[in-house]
Amino acid sequence: MNHDLLQAIQANVLSPALLFFVLGLLAAVLRSDLRFPEPLYVALTIYLLVAIGLKGGVAIAEAGWARVGLPTLAALLLGTVIPLWAYPILRFLGRFSAVDAAAIAAHYGSVSAVTFGAATQYLDRLGESYEAYASAFLAVMESPAILIGVLLGKLAARGSDTIRWSSISTALREAVLGRSVFLLVGALGIGALSGRAGMDQVGPFFTAPFQGVLALFLLEMGMVAGRRLGDLRKVGGFLVGFGMVMPVLHGALGVGVGDWCGLTVGGTTLMGVLAASASYIAAPAAIRLSLPDANPTYYLTAALVITFPFNIALGVPLYYELARRLVH
Amino acid sequence: MNHDLLQAIQANVLSPALLFFVLGLLAAVLRSDLRFPEPLYVALTIYLLVAIGLKGGVAIAEAGWARVGLPTLAALLLGTVIPLWAYPILRFLGRFSAVDAAAIAAHYGSVSAVTFGAATQYLDRLGESYEAYASAFLAVMESPAILIGVLLGKLAARGSDTIRWSSISTALREAVLGRSVFLLVGALGIGALSGRAGMDQVGPFFTAPFQGVLALFLLEMGMVAGRRLGDLRKVGGFLVGFGMVMPVLHGALGVGVGDWCGLTVGGTTLMGVLAASASYIAAPAAIRLSLPDANPTYYLTAALVITFPFNIALGVPLYYELARRLVH
Amino acid sequence: MNHDLLQAIQANVLSPALLFFVLGLLAAVLRSDLRFPEPLYVALTIYLLVAIGLKGGVAIAEAGWARVGLPTLAALLLGTVIPLWAYPILRFLGRFSAVDAAAIAAHYGSVSAVTFGAATQYLDRLGESYEAYASAFLAVMESPAILIGVLLGKLAARGSDTIRWSSISTALREAVLGRSVFLLVGALGIGALSGRAGMDQVGPFFTAPFQGVLALFLLEMGMVAGRRLGDLRKVGGFLVGFGMVMPVLHGALGVGVGDWCGLTVGGTTLMGVLAASASYIAAPAAIRLSLPDANPTYYLTAALVITFPFNIALGVPLYYELARRLVH
Amino acid sequence: MTIHPMQLVTIIGESLAREPILKLLREVGAHGWTFFEVSGSGRQGERTGEIPEYSNIQVEVIVPPAVAENLLNRLQHDFFPRFAMVAYLCEIRVLRAHKF
Amino acid sequence: MTIHPMQLVTIIGESLAREPILKLLREVGAHGWTFFEVSGSGRQGERTGEIPEYSNIQVEVIVPPAVAENLLNRLQHDFFPRFAMVAYLCEIRVLRAHKF
Amino acid sequence: MTIHPMQLVTIIGESLAREPILKLLREVGAHGWTFFEVSGSGRQGERTGEIPEYSNIQVEVIVPPAVAENLLNRLQHDFFPRFAMVAYLCEIRVLRAHKF
């Protein structure tokens, strides 16, 4: 590891966001009675998704769909390709059953809005600017991988009596109308329609507090992940390695794609982060309903307990360093 | 419709507030799993009512009770008169039972704080100033119509064994100590007592985020209204018409009264909005307990599914246009 | 009472914070249906504790542990000494059973974060500066008295078959890993580690809204205390007197200690407030589990219904006046 | 350990009935009760539990048979005509009969 | 006051099963139901009720015996293999049999 | 479809008892349980469910009769003297006896 990267990681480790995540892990491990009630969790996610969406929508209105189109299409493609190559790795190297491999692949092709938020916070702290319309990449990457994963899982199970197109349509419903996609896309649309002028009023509520709310949310995520630390022993060494190696590969791929699209260092970093991140909310919900035979311990542990912390601690600075070298 | 009005409506339609309401409708109609947990709903209402109350209270402290007195009395009168004339219309034109007519009339005499909030947002966006103490009109208009409605319902049921003064006192309790009236009047009092100086500290929390919180709340109201869209078919054409024609008549009446009291264009608009708005929280709760024989589908659908969206989409710009012509 | 003090109290009485508390009392007494759902209560406490902790942590990072060490140690000592002298008073003057005396003593040695917050708000309003690292005093004073109280209770019960070291360890767990201590200490640590730079981002969310959130929280505390007003009749005159006299004595002691440590008028006031305040969240939870034979009506009524309102209405201005005279 | 038969009355209904139900419970002589916030659906439509005023509660009361009968009678007469409501009875066994 | 025997079916399971359960209840002809948000633990791990997607619900349905049997059959066949779930039956008595 | 008799033990008590109850459930060999956040009133006053520390929980455990008896015994001996608490037993029927 080189000097710059080490510094970047160090700066990240002492950021409040990461420290709150660690505090959450501690709360879970030490079995403190600190607990976020479910409605608070829901309120925080609504706030974060709407804030991310609005910001991106306004940026789209300002940049014009023309400039946003190419990188958004590229992001969508990334989300489609990743599960297709992750599947055989899981199936043949990891020796997972077809349905488990498909389920895990879906999670890695999809994305984590909180990781994205943490990455924008990281860039802000460094004073590195980025295309604010990157929220659009986030929005289009959430669903495709889930659909691909469900298709893979169903095709593999062909012959059994469990093939039902109804489960594909269930997946489609969940992937498109699920809480997080719906809110993100909706807020993006509202931002794009009402533009900067419209944001003058609602803006203050969704900008200044954003970073603090994200920090609190990471405290909660630390607790959620911490309570599942024990599952690490159940998933085997392969998946632990997968959860850290794949993000790096996907991150590099994303950075390459971002650079190819002509994004700035910041935007390229975000494309890398999105590719590297794994979904632990939208994907699990959709997969649970559409591929009920897949074992949730595998995909949840990989996405939430391994990849999420890896990305917010080490991944983000790493993809940023990659972007800096490539774009400059 | 004339040009100015069309423009005013257009500007309103692309405002984030209205777009969030539409997003909520969509969420309900498409059966997305987006849902605001009840505690979040309660938290948002507490915030909005306190913010509206404090602002109005400080304004009262600054303007002095003398200047506030006349228009507040006029508002109170409006709230008393509206159910008295709405009742015969519902009873004889609409052919509703006495108790249903009384119940619906109560809702239209009472007011909607969220409609009021959306109207102040509309005025702010246009840069049109208004008497900040207008919150006091809101506060005094919430209860009288409910009491009148309950009295009308009970008088009509005379002879049956259901006349009990206990139900009048229940209505009085609900109308005065109900959550929303209590908070609004309480915050108004606190604002008036502690004045501008007192607000220096608590102010930031209750001003800058207000518009954004209101937008989120409209998202929720969209979902609540959207889930009841099906009831439109149950209430019949008369009530649908009633829910859009009466607000216009009441709005015009309110604008006339506001002008007569010497309010500015903004304040006159707000008086119109209050007269036009129908209660869908305080009134239903009080009426349900005091007139249990009234059918909630009628009054809830009219106030929440018809009049509320009508007002925030078309009514507010319309009453503003009326006020502009009358006052100038 | 002298003129300055009267004025100080008067200014306090018309502060929004206190008025919100009174509004809450009214809501409870008039049996309004206003109610804060539990998740909202939890959200507000998380916010307040994190805000207080972060602010203190940053201040520690800036002042250096050297300057913070002495007064923090003194605060810790205060928290240890108070239950030791309060116990015999309760046992022999108040004629409480050993376990009740120990339980009540624990509450008065421990502290109330909300009283502390209200005191900083009071100082801010007067423009009186204070050592921002005083949050550290709060953090170290929460647990020791609880442990002392449990030890006293267990020693007194010696001979019965209820002595189990397990209950001491339960108390230790609760006192150190309980929600409020954990969050406060954690946020303090995060503030200290990430320093002013780290706070640039998360700061806005935890500073500007603080006073308003505190006001809302006092509304809730008013309701909680108001619902227990009836218990005043159950606890007897001695405890009512105890709940108002002891804070004054402890406040004076705290002011003396703060002055001796070389704190400013503001910091000295806060030391007095902490000594005077009684815990009504962390202590009751720990005591309930560790001294189940103690009667909760005694300690809850004293701490929550008597001492808490006394301090925020009269105590804070009083300790401030004491500090002004002593330090100047 | 002696276990005593007792009856559990469960009432599910719109949350606006909370205060009237509490009053009734005191009148029939119940010594305790437990409230749940629930959502549900029935003959009188859906209650999604999103807005307190449009929401649902469930109350469970453990009482001796005589009180249960009285309680159900009162519910049928005074509450069922006014509120969206369902109530049922279940046989249970408790440890300390004197508590109820 | 006539009291009629009826059956209460209680289903506890992961909250993602909410919509499929609702569909099933309609199919077997239940006329009402009540939902609780719960947390719990079972053979398929802990559900702490912190994140809606990882959380638990309980459904209670009052139905006549024939519907209860049909409902339990369908649960066993279609739901138990797919969802973390527990279901049980309890004999109760209600006042207005025609409601259920 | 075979339906097996089983017992449902319900415990209602102050929420501070949550951890001790969990420990007890594990000790007596329960394989699952379900928690509800409730409010209520009883011999030891009102618990309005507003502050987690002053609030109430309900636990439901499905267990075979032997475990139920052991559980109730332990509750009576160790918990009733310490916590505001009520517990009762109800006969139920389940589909898969081996789960409990």
Ligand SMILES: Nc1ncnc2c1ncn2[C@@H]1O[C@H](COP(=O)(O)O)[C@@H](O)[C@H]1O
């Ligand atoms: N068959 C049923 N099983 C369980 N709960 C029911 C049933 N019917 C009604 N409920 C509950 O009782 C409430 C009022 O019922 P209703 O008066 O029929 O609308 C509903 O909102 C449900 O929560």
Ligand SMILES: Nc1ncnc2c1ncn2[C@@H]1O[C@H](COP(=O)(O)O)[C@@H](O)[C@H]1O
């Ligand atoms: N023995 C039991 N008693 C009460 N509730 C149970 C029991 N077993 C499971 N549950 C509930 O049913 C849910 C699903 O159970 P399981 O499929 O065994 O994981 C759990 O999360 C618990 O809420």
Ligand SMILES: Nc1ncnc2c1ncn2[C@@H]1O[C@H](COP(=O)(O)O)[C@@H](O)[C@H]1O
């Ligand atoms: N008779 C009863 N019926 C239903 N729930 C009860 C009853 N008595 C007590 N409870 C519940 O058990 C809790 C503790 O009861 P207690 O120890 O009597 O204060 C109360 O807060 C209620 O939630």
Ligand code: NA
């Ligand atoms: Na990804």
Ligand code: NA
């Ligand atoms: Na009106």
Ligand code: NA
């Ligand atoms: Na103290």
